[in-house]
Amino acid sequence: MKFPGYAVIIAGGRGTRFWPLSRARRPKQLLKLFSKNSMIRETADRILPLFGPARTLVVTVADQHAAVRKELPMLPKANFLAEPEGKNTAPCIGLAAIELSRRDPNAIMVILPADHWISDPKSFQRTLRMAVQLAQEENGLVTIGIRPNYPETGYGYIVKGQEIDRAEKIPCYRVRGFKEKPSLETASELLQSGSLWNSGIFVWKVSTFLGLLRRFAPEISQGLEQIEKKLAPKALGNLPLKLRPILRREYKKMPNISIDYAVLEKAGAEGKVLTLEADFGWSDVGNWAAVHRMFSRDNSGNGGVGKWLGFKSQGCLIYAPDRLVALLGMEDVFVVDTPDALVVGDMKRSQEVRELVEELEHKDHRKYTTR
Amino acid sequence: MKFPGYAVIIAGGRGTRFWPLSRARRPKQLLKLFSKNSMIRETADRILPLFGPARTLVVTVADQHAAVRKELPMLPKANFLAEPEGKNTAPCIGLAAIELSRRDPNAIMVILPADHWISDPKSFQRTLRMAVQLAQEENGLVTIGIRPNYPETGYGYIVKGQEIDRAEKIPCYRVRGFKEKPSLETASELLQSGSLWNSGIFVWKVSTFLGLLRRFAPEISQGLEQIEKKLAPKALGNLPLKLRPILRREYKKMPNISIDYAVLEKAGAEGKVLTLEADFGWSDVGNWAAVHRMFSRDNSGNGGVGKWLGFKSQGCLIYAPDRLVALLGMEDVFVVDTPDALVVGDMKRSQEVRELVEELEHKDHRKYTTR
Numbered sequence: 001m002k003f004p005g006y007a008v009i010i011a012g013g014r015g016t017r018f019w020p021l022s023r024a025r026r027p028k029q030l031l032k033l034f035s036k037n038s039m040i041r042e043t044a045d046r047i048l049p050l051f052g053p054a055r056t057l058v059v060t061v062a063d064q065h066a067a068v069r070k071e072l073p074m075l076p077k078a079n080f081l082a083e084p085e086g087k088n089t090a091p092c093i094g095l096a097a098i099e100l101s102r103r104d105p106n107a108i109m110v111i112l113p114a115d116h117w118i119s120d121p122k123s124f125q126r127t128l129r130m131a132v133q134l135a136q137e138e139n140g141l142v143t144i145g146i147r148p149n150y151p152e153t154g155y156g157y158i159v160k161g162q163e164i165d166r167a168e169k170i171p172c173y174r175v176r177g178f179k180e181k182p183s184l185e186t187a188s189e190l191l192q193s194g195s196l197w198n199s200g201i202f203v204w205k206v207s208t209f210l211g212l213l214r215r216f217a218p219e220i221s222q223g224l225e226q227i228e229k230k231l232a233p234k235a236l237g238n239l240p241l242k243l244r245p246i247l248r249r250e251y252k253k254m255p256n257i258s259i260d261y262a263v264l265e266k267a268g269a270e271g272k273v274l275t276l277e278a279d280f281g282w283s284d285v286g287n288w289a290a291v292h293r294m295f296s297r298d299n300s301g302n303g304g305v306g307k308w309l310g311f312k313s314q315g316c317l318i319y320a321p322d323r324l325v326a327l328l329g330m331e332d333v334f335v336v337d338t339p340d341a342l343v344v345g346d347m348k349r350s351q352e353v354r355e356l357v358e359e360l361e362h363k364d365h366r367k368y369t370t371r
Numbered sequence: 372m373k374f375p376g377y378a379v380i381i382a383g384g385r386g387t388r389f390w391p392l393s394r395a396r397r398p399k400q401l402l403k404l405f406s407k408n409s410m411i412r413e414t415a416d417r418i419l420p421l422f423g424p425a426r427t428l429v430v431t432v433a434d435q436h437a438a439v440r441k442e443l444p445m446l447p448k449a450n451f452l453a454e455p456e457g458k459n460t461a462p463c464i465g466l467a468a469i470e471l472s473r474r475d476p477n478a479i480m481v482i483l484p485a486d487h488w489i490s491d492p493k494s495f496q497r498t499l500r501m502a503v504q505l506a507q508e509e510n511g512l513v514t515i516g517i518r519p520n521y522p523e524t525g526y527g528y529i530v531k532g533q534e535i536d537r538a539e540k541i542p543c544y545r546v547r548g549f550k551e552k553p554s555l556e557t558a559s560e561l562l563q564s565g566s567l568w569n570s571g572i573f574v575w576k577v578s579t580f581l582g583l584l585r586r587f588a589p590e591i592s593q594g595l596e597q598i599e600k601k602l603a604p605k606a607l608g609n610l611p612l613k614l615r616p617i618l619r620r621e622y623k624k625m626p627n628i629s630i631d632y633a634v635l636e637k638a639g640a641e642g643k644v645l646t647l648e649a650d651f652g653w654s655d656v657g658n659w660a661a662v663h664r665m666f667s668r669d670n671s672g673n674g675g676v677g678k679w680l681g682f683k684s685q686g687c688l689i690y691a692p693d694r695l696v697a698l699l700g701m702e703d704v705f706v707v708d709t710p711d712a713l714v715v716g717d718m719k720r721s722q723e724v725r726e727l728v729e730e731l732e733h734k735d736h737r738k739y740t741t742r
Binding site for chain 1: 680
């Protein structure tokens with residue numbers, strides 16, 4: 001039997017957390033951090049064996065549309081949806097849902113962030129198969145939870161409820177609740193009590209999802225219905241220029257909100273969210289510290305790309321493809337070098353690169369963040 | 372009365388302590404750290420009003436000869452002496468002494484390192500005038516001591532003996548001894564007991580010096596006498612190619628030794644060394660930490676050259692004329708950026724850049740240290 005469902009790759013991130021390597025027009029999903037391929041290309045390559053190009057969609061924002069298409073030349077033009085502006089994940093997933101509903105009202109959609117790292121694609125594919133089956137049979141919203149191996153404070157957590165008895169090897173639970181970016185103390189407790197990282201990978205029937213969106217997020221739902229009505233029966237991918245203002249107008253009115261807050265938490269409270277406890281080696285690669293964890297490191301814990309010397313230094317990340325970087329007596333520091341800008345930062349504060357970028361824009365260094 | 376004596380600028384340093392800005396062929400004296408002029412040019416500009424170009428000599432090593440001459444186009448070609456190899460300061464000063472002795476057996480020589488920083492040139496010139504007068508009248512070796520303002524461990528110290536009563540305002544002492552690169556504890560004691568930094572600026576009669584060199588460092592003296600004998604009456608500056616092997620052969624045999632160890636300590640023990648207690652704002656600019664102390668700094672103690680942002684950082688030095696450097700959460704760190712290499716180091720360990728350069732050469736990164 002052919003694997004059912006559609007994959008929807010979500011590729012709308014801004015280029016702040018990996019500055020100076022990432023820029024407004026070169027966000028994380030377009031970076032080649034771990035191989036010769038961009039992260040979005042690796043994401044596509046992982047799922048194409050399951051869905052094929054015809055049933056793989058990408059949602060991106062207008063100003064990244066061209067760059068994203070270039071990375072995925074194997075996908076049909078009509079499968080790229082461009083949001084006029086980024087409004088977090090809820091409107092984005094909603095837009096994909098109405099396009100899929102137009103194609104097949106009984107479609108199952110598999111939502112995949114474009115910029116995550118996965119070490120075991122086979123195990124990942126097995127998990128997706130089970131998630132699709134579960135979404136078909138149980139009629140709920142299926143989330144992929146990841147067994148955590150340390151108390152990450154930058155992630156969201158899924159609190160497991162009752163186990164659902166199924167034949168498959170991957171444990172399945174009803175979700176009791178969500179916990180977004182906890183303190184270190186709470187993260188440690190969540191880790192100990194068996195809670196899971198929320199991978200941002202979701203699987204559900206389009207019809208189930210749109211029904212819940214109508215109930216829990218009517219502002220988004222109404223906007224999407226307007227788009228559907230005014231553009232129908234047009235496909236949303238590769239939308240002609242003259243129809244784009246309709247999308248723009250409706251997007252302007254929509255709230256900027258994540259799918260977790262808009263739908264999942266509320267559906268979870270009604271027992272409608274399930275989770276699979278997966279373990280395929282996953283990271284959302286949120287900052288340079290995460291990249292450091294994934295790189296191979298020498299005996300002193302230093303790792304990097306390019307030519308570098310970690311003299312009397314330890315726990316450092318050096319990303320410098322073009323020049324020699326020499327460290328002297330540094331500890332837990334990341335150095336990222338690009339042709340026009342470089343950052344030297346405390347690894348423990350790599351999450352604050354976002355603030356740093358804001359400060360740069362403040363100080364009239366905008367050309368270094370946008371170009 | 373015209374100011375008597377000759378200035379001898381010593382410019383033989385290797386480019387290790389300021390790597391990656393300095394390289395084997397671009398040593399410290401050729402760097403433009405504090406103005407649009409190189410340090411050797413600033414040194415020359417400070418003394419030319421006293422000595423004039425005809426009585427200003429430069430001793431450098433062969434492979435820096437061309438670059439050094441280019442920096443000082445106002446000096447006659449014959450005033451550049453090129454050592455075939457660096458053998459520390461004793462042979463270097465000896466070579467200048469025999470050239471001066473050839474020109475004028477009664478000459479007074481003023482020895483000046485090419486790569487020091489001086490904040491008050493007027494006070495510096497006053498000190499030199501007095502030193503020359505003292506060398507003429509007292510027949511001893513005159514050193515310029517600097518009143519220290521912190522316990523630097525990278526300098527040599529002059530321990531003062533009895534004060535010599537003179538009409539001038541600058542206090543003058545007989546030297547009791549020298550202390551090279553003390554521990555922090557010893558440096559603090561030296562500071563408290565009124566000892567002085569040894570500036571490496573020396574003034575003496577050529578005849579007095581050569582006499583003491585003959586007694587205290589006969590190996591050097593004999594080599595110099597051979598050079599004198601075989602080349603006489605040739606000038607040592609701008610030596611014809613075919614005569615250079617003579618110099619090379621004699622240099623090979625000479626010990627690698629500083630003037631302090633070879634002559635000053637021994638002459639000091641016989642009461643033949645004097646010191647002036649000067650205060651003209653001096654630093655030998657030994658490492659990046661010294662550069663940081665001399666730069667103007669913001670409220671967080673960050674200072675630098677180029678475009679930089681010290682976000683949540685303090686006490687840092689950024690030298691990056693060509694690119695934007697952003698720091699995040701850094702403390703007491705120096706970042707020095709050049710087109711092909713950059714260093715990120717702990718300010719407290721900036722003295723260890725020398726070791727870092729050795730390590731680089733070890734690891735087959737020689738092209739980054741020599742070119």
